[in-house]
Amino acid sequence: MYLKGENITFGYKKNSMVLDNVSVSLGSGEVLGLVGDSGSGKSTLCKILAGYEKKYQGKVNLDGKEIPTKGYNPVQLIFQHPEKAVNPKWKMEDILNEGHSVSQETLDSFGIKKGWLNRWPNELSGGELQRFALARALGPETKFLIADEITTMLDAITQAQIWSTILDIVERMNIGVLVVSHEKNLIKRVCHDVVYLNDINNV
Ligand SMILES: Nc1ncnc2c1ncn2[C@@H]1O[C@H](COP(=O)(O)OP(=O)(O)OP(=O)(O)O)[C@@H](O)[C@H]1O
Numbered sequence: 001m002y003l004k005g006e007n008i009t010f011g012y013k014k015n016s017m018v019l020d021n022v023s024v025s026l027g028s029g030e031v032l033g034l035v036g037d038s039g040s041g042k043s044t045l046c047k048i049l050a051g052y053e054k055k056y057q058g059k060v061n062l063d064g065k066e067i068p069t070k071g072y073n074p075v076q077l078i079f080q081h082p083e084k085a086v087n088p089k090w091k092m093e094d095i096l097n098e099g100h101s102v103s104q105e106t107l108d109s110f111g112i113k114k115g116w117l118n119r120w121p122n123e124l125s126g127g128e129l130q131r132f133a134l135a136r137a138l139g140p141e142t143k144f145l146i147a148d149e150i151t152t153m154l155d156a157i158t159q160a161q162i163w164s165t166i167l168d169i170v171e172r173m174n175i176g177v178l179v180v181s182h183e184k185n186l187i188k189r190v191c192h193d194v195v196y197l198n199d200i201n202n203v
């Protein structure tokens, strides 16, 4: 299976393009790094690939088909600030199990403690909340994970633990991952290959 963005052109404002004719392809089980200057459009491309931003020119497809707009999204996007991805009025247990029931094994592998399940999102640290976001995103129907600076706010040890868990799961489930990061060491350690956005963007 593959996730492809083909000839993606996009700007937030008229006559000011962020992405011009960008093409990128990610296969099942592949861990691909996406690197580029700050403001070069990485997060914008992530949103387009995951179906969050729709007003682009070009094509995004999963094995030649459009990404489904209803039901579970097989392309899961995780970004730097997990607090923006959760409903502050829901308890963690409900947030976690919204799309599907997350297994105890997954909770354990991300180090999610039982006592956290009964808390509100604002009662957890950014790192703890990100573990929930990942456990929830790596559901049985997930085919691709778009990871946009997901461990930027964490210390080195926690970052290493979380990535080791992600890599175990994606390998087992044959999920393809796009890894956006400014950290060269992380990209080198976890990615099979790297794409430089500045090289493939014609702006
Ligand atoms: N909602 C928005 N409305 C208008 N302009 C935006 C919006 N979001 C981003 N931009 C602009 O689009 C450009 C690309 O932003 P984007 O967030 O994709 O960059 P990035 O490569 O992810 O940067 P960083 O490495 O700092 O996260 C920037 O110039 C930014 O100011």
Ligand SMILES: [Mg+2]
Pocket (backbone or CB within 6 Å): 042, 043, 044, 148
């Ligand atoms: Mg960004």
